[in-house]
Amino acid sequence: MNEADAERVQAAALPEDDVVAILLRQHARIRDLFAEVRSTRGETKQQAFDELRALLTVHETAEEMIMRPVAKDTAGKEEADARNQEEKEASKALAALEKMDIGSAEFDARFVELERAVSDHAEHEEREEFPAVRAARSEAQLREMGARLMAAEKIAPTRPHPAVAGSPMAQWTVGPFASLVDRTRDAITGGGMPGR
Numbered sequence: 072m073n074e075a076d077a078e079r080v081q082a083a084a085l086p087e088d089d090v091v092a093i094l095l096r097q098h099a100r101i102r103d104l105f106a107e108v109r110s111t112r113g114e115t116k117q118q119a120f121d122e123l124r125a126l127l128t129v130h131e132t133a134e135e136m137i138m139r140p141v142a143k144d145t146a147g148k149e150e151a152d153a154r155n156q157e158e159k160e161a162s163k164a165l166a167a168l169e170k171m172d173i174g175s176a177e178f179d180a181r182f183v184e185l186e187r188a189v190s191d192h193a194e195h196e197e198r199e200e201f202p203a204v205r206a207a208r209s210e211a212q213l214r215e216m217g218a219r220l221m222a223a224e225k226i227a228p229t230r231p232h233p234a235v236a237g238s239p240m241a242q243w244t245v246g247p248f249a250s251l252v253d254r255t256r257d258a259i260t261g262g263g264m265p266g267r
Contacts, residue, residue, distance in 0.1 A: 105189070133224045
């Protein structure tokens with residue numbers, strides 16, 4: 072069983088609207104998209120990258136806004152700060168990749184580095200952050216966090232903004248405005264997440 076399938080199994084064992092279940096399903100989809108970008112070329116590769124970029128950006132923004140403040144209280148400030156820093160670095164890498172020729176060897180090399188970093192980040196969350204949050208919150212609280220996470224994703228930017236990444240306060244302040252610009256650009260160029 073690969074990591075994406077293991078995440079789907081873990082998510083299926085939880086209530087569907089539980090914040091951790093939602094994040095695990097997204098981790099699995101992110102892994103699927105990394106594999107798709109690595110294994111395709113041309114327009115298909117571009118479409119998969121656009122979906123990955125949008126999903127990663129929305130996912131990380133919502134985590135910073137909803138999950139991270141709770142993780143700071145349950146898993147500790149050091150853990151929360153480490154995850155926020157990783158998300159800031161991923162945002163920088165995504166922004167750089169977005170400007171590259173998707174068919175270039177440089178893109179492929181930097182993309183593999185990003186995939187490794189995102190995979191390590193997800194594993195830290197799943198091993199350290201998620202269990203601490205689940206242990207300290209009731210099922211009702213986890214479901215309420217899930218609803219808040221989904222609401223935050225609807226107003227989250229779809230393109231990387233390294234200047235605000237890694238800062239929950241900046242995400243709340245700047246994120247909705249950046250989202251309007253990103254979603255307008257996505258509608259015009261067709262470079263966003265399906266169904267969002």
